Structure formats: structure tokens, C-alpha cells
Amino acid sequence: MVIMTSEECHYSTFKFAAFLGFGEENVYSLKTNEVGQINPEQLEQSILDVLKEGSIPLMVVATLGTTVRGAFDPVHEISIICKKHKVWLHVDAAWGGGLLFSQKHRSKLNGIEAANSIVINPHKLLAVPQQCSMLLVTDPDLLHRCHSRGAEYLFQKDKYYDSSYDVGDRYLQCGRKCDVFKFWLMWKAKGSSGFANHIDTLMDTAEYFEKQIISRPEFMLVSTRQYVNVCFWFLPRYLRGKSNISDYHSQLQKVAPQIKAVMVKHGAVMLNYQPLKTLPNFFRFVSQNSALTRQDVDFILDHIAEIGDSLFR
Amino acid sequence: MVIMTSEECHYSTFKFAAFLGFGEENVYSLKTNEVGQINPEQLEQSILDVLKEGSIPLMVVATLGTTVRGAFDPVHEISIICKKHKVWLHVDAAWGGGLLFSQKHRSKLNGIEAANSIVINPHKLLAVPQQCSMLLVTDPDLLHRCHSRGAEYLFQKDKYYDSSYDVGDRYLQCGRKCDVFKFWLMWKAKGSSGFANHIDTLMDTAEYFEKQIISRPEFMLVSTRQYVNVCFWFLPRYLRGKSNISDYHSQLQKVAPQIKAVMVKHGAVMLNYQPLKTLPNFFRFVSQNSALTRQDVDFILDHIAEIGDSLFR
Numbered sequence: 320m321v322i323m324t325s326e327e328c329h330y331s332t333f334k335f336a337a338f339l340g341f342g343e344e345n346v347y348s349l350k351t352n353e354v355g356q357i358n359p360e361q362l363e364q365s366i367l368d369v370l371k372e373g374s375i376p377l378m379v380v381a382t383l384g385t386t387v388r389g390a391f392d393p394v395h396e397i398s399i400i401c402k403k404h405k406v407w408l409h410v411d412a413a414w415g416g417g418l419l420f421s422q423k424h425r426s427k428l429n430g431i432e433a434a435n436s437i438v439i440n441p442h443k444l445l446a447v448p449q450q451c452s453m454l455l456v457t458d459p460d461l462l463h464r465c466h467s468r469g470a471e472y473l474f475q476k477d478k479y480y481d482s483s484y485d486v487g488d489r490y491l492q493c494g495r496k497c498d499v500f501k502f503w504l505m506w507k508a509k510g511s512s513g514f515a516n517h518i519d520t521l522m523d524t525a526e527y528f529e530k531q532i533i534s535r536p537e538f539m540l541v542s543t544r545q546y547v548n549v550c551f552w553f554l555p556r557y558l559r560g561k562s563n564i565s566d567y568h569s570q571l572q573k574v575a576p577q578i579k580a581v582m583v584k585h586g587a588v589m590l591n592y593q594p595l596k597t598l599p600n601f602f603r604f605v606s607q608n609s610a611l612t613r614q615d616v617d618f619i620l621d622h623i624a625e626i627g628d629s630l631f632r
Numbered sequence: 633m634v635i636m637t638s639e640e641c642h643y644s645t646f647k648f649a650a651f652l653g654f655g656e657e658n659v660y661s662l663k664t665n666e667v668g669q670i671n672p673e674q675l676e677q678s679i680l681d682v683l684k685e686g687s688i689p690l691m692v693v694a695t696l697g698t699t700v701r702g703a704f705d706p707v708h709e710i711s712i713i714c715k716k717h718k719v720w721l722h723v724d725a726a727w728g729g730g731l732l733f734s735q736k737h738r739s740k741l742n743g744i745e746a747a748n749s750i751v752i753n754p755h756k757l758l759a760v761p762q763q764c765s766m767l768l769v770t771d772p773d774l775l776h777r778c779h780s781r782g783a784e785y786l787f788q789k790d791k792y793y794d795s796s797y798d799v800g801d802r803y804l805q806c807g808r809k810c811d812v813f814k815f816w817l818m819w820k821a822k823g824s825s826g827f828a829n830h831i832d833t834l835m836d837t838a839e840y841f842e843k844q845i846i847s848r849p850e851f852m853l854v855s856t857r858q859y860v861n862v863c864f865w866f867l868p869r870y871l872r873g874k875s876n877i878s879d880y881h882s883q884l885q886k887v888a889p890q891i892k893a894v895m896v897k898h899g900a901v902m903l904n905y906q907p908l909k910t911l912p913n914f915f916r917f918v919s920q921n922s923a924l925t926r927q928d929v930d931f932i933l934d935h936i937a938e939i940g941d942s943l944f945r
Contacts, residue, residue: 330781330783331806333781334779334781334804338651338652338804339651339652339653340652340653340654341653386785387785449807449808449809450807450808450809466647468643468646468647470643471906471907471908472699472700472904472906472908472916473906475889475905475906475913477885477886477889477913478889479889479890479892479893479896491647491651493644494762494763495762495763496762496763572790573790576788576790576791576792577792579792580792583792591785592788593784593785593786593788594784595784595785600788600790603785
């Protein structure tokens with residue numbers, strides 16, 4: 320049995336494949352396009368190849384909002400292919416799913432309604448305190464069939480009330496903290512329009528951040544922004560416009576870690592970096608804090624440029 | 633591959649066997665003695681039988697503090713058998729493990745030091761707020777080998793500090809709430825002696841509870857108490873001393889649910905009931921609240937007796 324996903328999917332796909340006994344080697348990673356999306360034709364070809372091998376294409380994991388670049392897979396097209404070949408479609412909208420609350424940006428999630436299962440983490444974009452993760456499935460009885468054990472000391476059949484409210488047996492853990500209560504409370508407090516404002520502000524700030532990166536010569540965009548993720552390099556003077564020199568890649572690889580070391584010791588800005596496939600270390604700006612202003616963005620970029628200029632002359 | 637455990641083990645053993653792909657049918661339940669413990673000779677015979685079938689005895693799950701009766705498996709004897717046959721010994725001390733803090737009662741855990749892995753839930757006996765569960769393994773690198781994926785956006789190899797403190801990759805979930813902090817804080821506040829007093833008080837209260845059950849004619853003990861669990865029946869007058877009548881079992885089965893229905897509507901006492909194997913529905917008193925007094929115990933028993941007497945004349 321084979322699980323198919325994008326090479327930029329979250330690593331938890333590999334982890335659950337190992338954990339559930341499918342094996343990581345049965346997760347096939349599909350190459351992505353220049354902004355990090357699955358190519359639907361390539362997915363269909365991969366399903367046909369799996370069938371030709373005599374194996375079963377069990378599930379496709381599509382991502383709405385990849386971790387690093389914030390890419391959105393074309394879920395609508397993917398869902399048509401999954402339906403045609405009777406493959407389960409799981410949509411990992413852990414990061415992107417919060418967009419549901421924004422009239423302006425929710426179209427990025429088009430096609431999600433055709434999924435068999437969806438994950439959305441309100442603790443990500445919607446800033447609900449850690450942890451709060453939702454798994455939605457279309458079959459209302461599925462979780463009970465998969466997870467119930469009917470422990471007699473908990474799920475007595477001779478209770479005097481309607482025990483359909485005893486939902487513990489639907490879950491892996493049974494007794495646990497009710498994390499979704501935090502989300503419910505926040506929704507009551509802020510309203511759907513409060514979440515929408517939060518999201519629209521984050522998207523505006525990210526757009527401003529991207530424009531600054533494009534307009535300033537010391538920075539370079541990794542790929543076109545699709546979400547609140549902005550991925551960029553700081554370029555030392557001697558590397559600007561020099562992408563053709565032989566050790567450009569290895570030189571650039573060293574830049575972000577050194578800037579980050581100074582930045583963390585300084586204590587004003589915390590920004591992550593990582594490589595991705597053949598791309599050398601780059602910074603990833605990603606914010607779930609809608610109180611962040613354009614002035615803050617300017618401060619962050621000035622700060623990085625100042626450290627970069629002093630380290631790399 | 634076969635997992636061996638007691639027929640009174642926690643149902644999570646079956647759940648993880650299903651979840652990890654071993655299959656529930658490969659969990660063999662061993663019959664227990666009259667108080668709910670595994671018989672070591674029977675365990676060894678079962679291991680030999682598995683080997684004879686040509687299968688692999690993978691793991692034994694021993695329980696220190698079973699959920700319903702609070703039974704303690706003879707872990708020392710079990711560990712010798714596991715070592716001899718090279719079988720992994722997992723000790724489920726979720727409920728009983730808190731006894732470590734009591735000089736007076738910790739001998740119930742003797743043998744736990746020989747386990748390959750141990751679970752202790754401070755949110756149970758030690759009353760740390762839900763949820764707080766610890767998995768201890770003897771091999772310090774095991775969790776990393778099993779769970780790490782080395783995601784490049786988190787576990788960069790070119791960090792400027794000692795990244796051995798980045799422990800997220802050892803766990804299934806990676807990013808999560810730090811539940812053990814609650815336990816640490818409580819330990820700092822109460823001290824080991826505070827936990828010891830808590831436990832010794834709970835054990836004293838349970839002993840008093842058991843004595844009352846034995847001395848009052850309207851109650852009957854299910855089996856000798858080993859822990860803070862006290863399992864008992866309320867006996868309607870017409871069933872006292874009548875265990876030889878043909879419908880004794882089915883009559884007794886109906887008693888606890890009816891008393892509980894009235895009790896919950898009344899709102900003063902909340903006490904669970906369940907059947908166990910061939911034993912009809914009984915009440916299970918189990919407390920992690922060391923503020924509970926002997927007067928409270930008297931109140932609980934009087935309350936049950938009063939409801940029982942009015943329902944069953």
C-alpha cells in the first residue's frame with residue numbers, strides 16, 4: 320500500500336506511515352513546481368505506476384499551506400483524480416486551514432470540501448494557545464469504528480441517560496484535556512469577523528514584507544509568496560548578482576546561520592532559517608501575530624541587514 | 633509477533649496493538665488469580681506456547697495498579713522470565729507508579745527497575761492536572777532512533793549552540809505543550825514528603841473504606857483490596873446471603889446502575905460502577921483526593937445504603 324504526497328509536505332506524513340506500520344518507504348514524494356505545489360498530471364501518472372507495480376494507492380496527502388514556503392496544492396484537481404481512482408484524499412490544512420474565516424482569502428482552500436479527511440490546527444494561523452488540532456472526517460461513524468474498545472468500566476450499556484454524548488471511545492486517547500474548548504472560547508470572544516481581521520492583517524503584513532524584500536538590493540526572494548510565509552536570503556555585497564560563481568551556493572549556505580547566531584544573542588528578533596532541497600539556507604518570515612506593524616517589518620529587515628553588513632564585508 | 637498481558641490490563645494495550653499494526657488478535661490475555669494478578673508460571677507457559685507456534689513473543693505488559701481492582705502483577709518474577717526468554721518487559725504503572733513517593737507503600741512496585749519501559753501518569757495518583765504521562769526507557773537513545781525525522785526547518789545541523797537540548801525530534805508529536813512542567817512545579821511546591829503524605833492518607837482512607845464494607849451487612853467486598861481501589865456491591869435485603877439462588881447474578885447486575893441514576897440526579901456523590909468478567913455490576917471507590925475524610929466515607933456509604941434501601945425493598 321502506497322501513500323502519495325508532495326516532497327514539501329510536512330514530515331509527520333512519514334512519521335505516521337512508520338508509526339502505523341505502513342513504512343516510510345511506502346510514502347512516495349512527488350516533485351513540486353517552482354513554488355512548491357504538486358502537479359496533478361504527475362500525481363495521476365504516479366497512481367497509474369503504483370497500480371502497474373501491483374500495489375494499492377491507498378491515500379493522497381495534499382497540503383494547504385506547506386510548512387516552509389506556504390504552498391497550496393491544487394486540491395480541486397487532485398480530488399477529481401482521487402475520486403476517479405478511488406483513493407482516499409487527506410488534506411493537511413494544519414497551517415492553511417485557518418483561512419476559512421477570511422472572505423478575501425478563503426478561495427485558496429477551494430476543493431477542500433471533496434476531502435475524505437482534513438486536519439486544521441487552530442493553534443497555528445488562528446493563534447489559539449498550543450495545542451489545538453482538529454481532525455475532520457466525512458463519515459460520522461468512522462472514528463468510532465476505528466478507535467472504540469468499549470471498556471466496560473467507562474462505557475456501560477445500562478446507563479440511565481443517552482450515552483451518545485460519551486464520545487471518549489471515538490478517540491485514540493479517550494480521557495484527555497479538551498483542547499478545542501480554547502478555540503471555542505476565542506471564537507466566542509473575537510467572532511468570525513475578529514478572526515477575518517486577524518488573517519487579513521497578517522496577509523497584508525506579509526505582502527508588505529515581500530515588497531520590501533523585492534525592493535531592497537541586500538535581500539532576495541526564494542520564491543513568489545502564496546501565503547504569510549516569506550522566504551528570503553540576505554546577500555553579502557560580494558554575492559549580489561554573482562549567482563554564476565562556482566561556490567555561490569556554499570557561500571550562501573553559511574550566511575543565515577551566522578546572522579541568526581548574532582541575532583539570537585542580541586535578543587530583539589527571532590527568525591528561523593533552513594535549506595530546502597537544493598536551495599541553500601534562507602530565512603523564513605512567518606507570523607501569526609496580527610499586532611505586528613509595517614514599522615516592525617522595517618525594524619526586522621534593517622536589523623538583519625545591519626548584522627549581515629557587519630559580518631560579511 | 634505476540635504481546636502478552638493480563639486479562640485485567642488497561643484496554644490501551646489492545647488499542648496500541650491495533651494502532652501500530654500488530655493487530656488486537658496478537659494480544660494474548662492471561663487469566664488472573666482471585667485478586668487480579670498474572671500468574672508467572674502461566675506466563676512462562678504462554679511464552680513457550682507462542683514459541684512452539686513458531687511465533688515471536690515480542691513483549692509482556694505487566695500492570696502495577698490495574699484500573700478496576702488496583703491489582704499489582706508480580707513484576708519481579710515476571711522480569712526474570714522475560715530476561716530468560718529475551719522478551720521486552722513493559723510495565724504499565726500509569727495508576728500505581730505514584731507509590732514511588734511513599735516509603736511505606738513503594739514496595740508494591742518491587743521489580744519495576746528491571747523493566748525495559750515504564751509508564752507512570754502523575755495525573756492519576758499524584759493528582760497533577762490532566763494530562764501528564766511519563767514514558768521511561770532504559771536506552772537513552774531509543775526514542776531518538778524510533779521517532780526522529782530530522783526535519784531541516786527545525787533541526788539544523790549548523791546551529792551555533794549545543795543542539796542536544798533540541799529534544800522535539802525524540803517524540804511522536806514534536807511540538808507540544810510541556811505537560812511534565814505541571815508535575816515539576818507541584819513537586820517543588822509539595823516536596824517528596826508532601827506526595828508521601830498525600831499517598832499515605834489515600835491508603836489509610838481506602839483501608840477505612842474497606843473495613844466499613846466488611847463490617848456493614850448491606851455491602852459486600854468484590855475482592856481483597858490491594859491499593860486505593862475498593863470494589864463492592866450494595867446488596868438489597870432479599871439478596872443478602874442468597875448467592876445460591878438462580879437469578880442472583882442477574883438481580884445483582886441491575887442494582888448498581890439504578891442506585892447510580894438516583895445518586896447522580898441527587899448530586900452529592902459520584903461513584904462509578906462496572907461488571908468485570910463474570911462479576912455482576914459493582915461499585916468502585918477510588919480516590920486521588922487526600923482531603924477526603926472518614927466522615928466523607930461514612931456519608932458516601934450511608935447515602936448509597938439509603939438510596940438502595942428505598943429502591944430495593
